[in-house]
Amino acid sequence: MIFSEFKDLVSKELDLRLDAYKLNRVERRVFSLMRRHQVEDLEDCLQRLQEDPSFKESFLQHFTINTSEFFRNPTSFRFLDKVVLPRLFQENQVVKIWSAACSNGSEPYSVAILINEMGIKPDRYEILATDIDLYILEAAKKGEYSYQSLLRVDTELEKKYFRPVGNERFMLDEKIKKQVRFEHQDLLKEKFQTGWNLIICRNFFIYLTKDGKDRLTQRFTRSLKPGGILFLGNTEFIFEPEVFGLKKINGSFYEKSS
Numbered sequence: 001m002i003f004s005e006f007k008d009l010v011s012k013e014l015d016l017r018l019d020a021y022k023l024n025r026v027e028r029r030v031f032s033l034m035r036r037h038q039v040e041d042l043e044d045c046l047q048r049l050q051e052d053p054s055f056k057e058s059f060l061q062h063f064t065i066n067t068s069e070f071f072r073n074p075t076s077f078r079f080l081d082k083v084v085l086p087r088l089f090q091e092n093q094v095v096k097i098w099s100a101a102c103s104n105g106s107e108p109y110s111v112a113i114l115i116n117e118m119g120i121k122p123d124r125y126e127i128l129a130t131d132i133d134l135y136i137l138e139a140a141k142k143g144e145y146s147y148q149s150l151l152r153v154d155t156e157l158e159k160k161y162f163r164p165v166g167n168e169r170f171m172l173d174e175k176i177k178k179q180v181r182f183e184h185q186d187l188l189k190e191k192f193q194t195g196w197n198l199i200i201c202r203n204f205f206i207y208l209t210k211d212g213k214d215r216l217t218q219r220f221t222r223s224l225k226p227g228g229i230l231f232l233g234n235t236e237f238i239f240e241p242e243v244f245g246l247k248k249i250n251g252s253f254y255e256k257s258s
């Protein structure tokens with residue numbers, strides 16, 4: 001069986017839009033999983049996926065890469081803090097924020113910490129955080145992190161918002177946890193809510209084909225309010241933002257034209 005055939009069959013079996021992901025990336029993940037589980041070939045892999053629920057679970061787990069940390073790319077978070085958030089709160093009574101592909105929650109929680117530091121009351125904003133991976137969403141709701149996740153957190157903020165719980169692990173403050181609502185969502189299949197002032201989707205575009213990226217950019221733009229901001233990862237760019245009705249404002253920040 002050739003890989004593209006396998007990919008199509010797996011897409012159906014797992015109800016995933018694998019065609020939107022870069023083929024070489026899917027291939028690398030599948031072969032490394034097969035090595036780990038001593039699966040001989042693609043036929044064998046497909047059969048295990050159909051017959052063994054725990055293998056299917058491992059496959060899904062292995063496929064999603066959950067690397068994340070608080071204030072990942074600090075320069076971008078400074079721009080968010082000093083320019084984007086103040087403007088959004090100045091222009092809107094309630095600011096709606098969506099962290100798409102949020103992983104373990106350190107991204108939406110970083111935003112909640114910044115807003116709390118600005119002295120903004122909880123009734124003036126809403127943060128939704130979504131991911132395809134149910135396990136990582138459970139970890140995100142728990143809000144317990146290793147010290148590596150906190151390496152970019154300022155010492156004062158660390159003292160204020162994290163409590164050591166042993167084994168170099170830290171529990172996030174309840175007040176911040178309450179500010180973020182987590183939901184399961186496949187960004188490549190499910191409908192998006194609309195009316196967002198800020199959509200954060202970082203380090204997910206890198207896994208997608210050009211078509212996959214373009215389609216997602218289009219859907220994000222439609223979900224933003226006019227004047228709303230799309231915040232991408234530091235290595236992710238939209239080459240012709242005006243084609244999508246966006247304008248680049250700084251680094252990985254794009255504004256939807258009014």
Ligand SMILES: C[S@@+](CC[C@H](N)C(=O)[O-])C[C@H]1O[C@@H](n2cnc3c(N)ncnc32)[C@H](O)[C@@H]1O
Pocket residue numbers: 064065066067068069072100101102103104107130131132133136185186187188201202203204233
């Ligand atoms: C590398 S992490 C990015 C985490 C965070 N945004 C950051 O930049 O630190 C990529 C996340 O995308 C999620 N993901 C992969 N495919 C997805 C899909 N189709 N829909 C939603 N999330 C997906 C993975 O589960 C993973 O948590």
